[in-house]
Amino acid sequence: MKYLSIEDLEENIAVVKLTESYHKDLSPLQLYDISRGCWKNKLETFQKVKVVLAVHSFIVQEVYAVDKWLPATELHRETIPFDSEQEKGRIGFSGQVAPDEIRKKYIFCSVKDLFKNGNRHPIMAFLSKEINKEKKKWTERARTLSSEINDLHLRGMDTDAVVKVRINQGVFRDRLLQKYSHCCLCNVSNIDLLIASHIKPWKDSEEDERLDMDNGFLLCPNHDKLFDNGFISFDNTGRIIVSEKLDQVNCVYMNVQSDMKIDINNGNKKYLEYHREHILHKKN
Structure with missing residues (x-):
């Protein structure tokens, strides 16, 4: 669907x-x-x-x-x-x-x-006029947040960590909570455990992509870690793709099953294509 x-x-x-x-x-x-x-x-x-x-x-x-x-x-x-x-x-x-x-x-x-x-x-x-106005608002918020993070003069993983914290204290997570209310993959619903996870990483995204709701999933800590680090991704129907670097034993411990599926829309697809190409661990 x-x-x-x-x-x-x-x-x-x-x-x-x-x-x-x-x-x-x-x-x-x-x-x-x-x-x-x-x-x-x-x-x-x-x-x-x-x-x-x-x-x-x-x-x-x-x-x-x-x-x-x-x-x-x-x-x-x-x-x-x-x-x-x-x-x-x-x-x-x-x-x-x-x-x-x-x-x-x-x-x-x-x-x-x-x-x-x-x-x-x-x-x-x-209305198209209102939709464009809403997009501009979120682009401006992303620009402001980028400027604040740049002012901290951080590099590499430090920047990634700060982005993760700021995003999960802010409006991006709130909007994803309104949209999903539970982990997109396993239905964990305790909001204190749910994490706003970018599909296309912040550092690789354009300003209009960084707070785009289609560039995010709400995930539990286990699945957020796996998704962020390329151990899982999803195809354009929402079916899970499991990296060969995640063995069966850890699949069990991390609650990853080959028949898992998430609901996606057309807006998610371009970001998932990036994730599969650049983040997902592929066969050596």
Whole structure:
């Protein structure tokens, strides 16, 4: 399954969470009607949204191209009785199933990575302008942290150690905790044991990569150490790759199994390619 990241959103998109109104036997028209309204939001917030992802249990069930956002009282949904009190002050959209070139990018993908744990909003907009603004903010934070570390005049492993400490005291770890809440590999969930682990090391990353959430996994101490030191990596499906330098005895002690797998998104893949090429210990 593909896990969507912010970088995968090529259009101005709204994600609609379908809850008790959804069931697998809905007709296409019924699915369309429950997906297009109605919410207590301002029209101007969504006017730039051109694509809607209808989602149940974080999986995209359908993709719609928006013709128009309008007050819910003007929706005239065919399969849902009109209720003026329920729809007053709410909004919705009219449109149709998106063209194949757009639909195939999102249908049946997971949007779990787009939401922080505990997010209960039934609809959220992801606008390209705001996404770019968010990226610039994290690039600036990375630049500031780099400057602070450089001012310490450290070298080699000392620099790596300081980066690890600073990252695990800061916002990068907090964001990964919100995204994962447990070790990506073994499900250890005690937050005092979890470590923010870069996929592509800080020293090798560009400024816009250093605090990119797609350049990190949340790992327990054992798996963080193995990943950082190239004893394990992951392929582009998330399946574990075990270096030949890690023998079977230590695999047992370190809780490494050949059938382990993590959830990854498209944004993780470029960093994993770097990790496999430059960090993973390969056969001599």
